[in-house]
Amino acid sequence: MFSCHTDSPAETAALAELVGKKVHEGTVFCLEGDLGAGKTLFVQSLAHTLGVTGEVTSPTFNLMNVYEGICPIFHFDLYRLESVEELEDIGFFEYTEDPEGIVLIEWADKFPECLPENYVRLCIEHDPAEENGRIFTFTSIGSKQQKLVEELGRLVHTGN
Ligand code: ADP
Ligand code: MG
Secondary structure (H helix, E strand, O other): OEEEEEOOHHHHHHHHHHHHHHOOOOOEEEEEOOOOOOHHHHHHHHHHHOOOOOOOOOOOOOOEEEEEOOOEEEEEEOOOOOOHHHHHHOOHHHHHOOOOOEEEEEOHHHOHHHOOOOEEEEEEEEOOOOOOOEEEEEEEEOOOOHHHHHHHHHHHHHOO
C-alpha cells in the first residue's frame, strides 16, 4: 500500500500516466472517493495514456463504456446502480474475474460483495488543507496485484 498527493488536475493526470506505464492486461482498478474527488479524471488520463484516442466519459447511465487502447479498457460507474441483477445483465462478472483487458470501476465500494478476488483499490480523498489537493491511496486486494502496487509505489516515490 502507498499514498501520494496531487495539487491539481494536471498532477493527477501525470500520476495516471505513471500508472499507465506499469499496468498490464488483466488488472482491475476499483476507484473510491466522493463526487468530485477525481475518479473520472484519473480514468480519462489513464485511458489516454493507454492509447485511447476518443472521448472518455463516465458511464453513469449506461454503467459501462468500452474503449480500444493497447488492449480493451472497460470503464464502469456503479453510482446509479440499484441491484446486483443489473450487473449480471451487463456481464459485469465476466469482465471483472480474470479480465481480458484493463477494468476501471468508479464507485466500486457501493457493491463490495460484487468485487473480484484480486484488484487494485484506489481511494481518492480531498485534502482538507488544500482546495485542489487530493490524496491517492493504492492498495492491493488479493495477492495477484501486490507486485504491481509495489512497483507503482516505487515509481511514484523515486521516479523509477
Ligand atoms: P469524480 O469522478 O470522482 O466524481 P471528477 O473526476 O469528475 O470526479 O471531477 C474532479 C473535479 O475536481 C474536476 O472538476 C477537477 O478539475 C477537479 N480537481 C481539482 N483538483 C484536482 C486534483 N488534484 N485531482 C483531480 N481533480 C481535481
Ligand atoms: Mg466520476
